[in-house]
Amino acid sequence: MTSPPPPGPAGYPGMLPPRPGMVVPPPAPPKSNGPLIIGLVAGFLALCLIGVCGVVAVGMAIENRKDNTRTTAGSTYAPPEPLPTTTPAPPPAPARIGQCIGVDAGGGFLGVGNCNGSSGTYRVVSVDYDRRGCAEPGMPYITENGYRLCLEHHLVRFFCYKFPKDEGWVVHAPKCKAKGTVHLIDIVPGASNGNKCTRDRKWNRWYRFTYPTVVYCVMQY
Template structure:
C-alpha cells in the first residue's frame, strides 16, 4: 500500500514536495566562504609580492635601509593653499590734499566777515588784500596781529592792499575791507594817495583834494582819502 505524501515541513515555504519512499535531499552547500578565502589569499599574495619586490630591489642596489615614505611636511607643503595663491599686499592710499586757494603775491576778494570770494587782481578792480603766505598746517602768521583767513584747509596770511582812484569801505576791528558798491555812498572812501610807511597825513599829495587820512600798521601805510 502506498502512503500519502507528508505535509510540507514548517518554515520551508516553496520547497519541492517529497517523493514517497525517498529521503529528503541534502541542503545545498554555500560557496561564499571559499570565494572570500580566495580573494583574501590573492590580496595577501599581492602585498607580499610588492614588499618582496621592494626588498629585492634594495638588495640588488646595495641598499638595506627601509624605503622612506614621503615626508609629511613636504606633502603638506605641496598641498598647502598658501603655496598655490598668495594675495597681493594692499597698497596704502592717502587722501590728496586740496590745492591752495591762492598763492603768495595774489590779490583776493573777501566779504566783510572775511569769507573767501576768489582770486582778484592787484590793480584795484577786484580784491582788497594781498597774500603774504599760504600754510596748510594753519600755523600762526609771521605777523600774528595781521589779517588772515582760512579756506580749503589753508591759512592765508594777508596784508591790506588798496589802490589809488578806487572806492572802498575801510576795515574795522571786526570787518574786513571791501570794495564799495557805489562810490560816494555814505561810509565809503575814495583813495586819493597812498604813503607806504607814513606816520600821518603830512606826506599826502598836495596836487589833489582830500579830506581825511587813515594810518594802518599791518603793513604800515597812510591812505589819503575823500571820505563820504
C-alpha cells in the same frame, strides 16, 4: 658473512630499527621563515618611513622658499600684499601766493580778483593747508576750503572803498562818493601819520594800517 641491516621504517631513512626499551626522539620541527619575513617587512617599512620623512623635509624647504605661496590644482595663490597707508591729496587751493582776492565785510571769501584796483582788496602772502599761524602775529587771514590764507592790504589810488570803523575788513565800495565810502587819494608806505600825504590833491582823513605798514590819505564821504 654479515647481512646488511634491514631498511628502516618509512619516514626514518638510514636509521636502525629501535630496540626494545629504546626511546626514539621525535623528528625536528621544520624551520619557520616567519622571523625572516618580519625582518624584511620591518626593513621595508623603515626605508619607506625614511623616504617619506625625506620627501616631507624637502617639501617643507620648498614651501619655505616659496614665501608662503601655495600651489593647488595647477594654480598659484599668494596672500595679498598689505595696502600701503596713504594720505589723501589736499583739495585745490582757493588762491595762490601773490594773487589778490576779494572779501565781504565779514571776511567771507569772494574769489580771486585782480591787483589793479577794480577787484581784490587783499594780496595773498601764504597758503597753508595745515592752517598754521601766519608769519606775523595779528596778520589778517581767512580760512577757505581747508586752507589758511594769510593776507596783506592791497589798495590802489583813486579807487573807492569802505573802511571798517574798528576791527574789520576793507571792501570795495559799490558806488564812489556814497555815504561811508572813501576815495583813496595817496599812499605813504612805512608812515606813521599823515604828515607826508600829498599836497597836490584834496583829502580830509588818513588811515594807518599794518601788514604792510602804510598810511592811506583819503577823501571821506
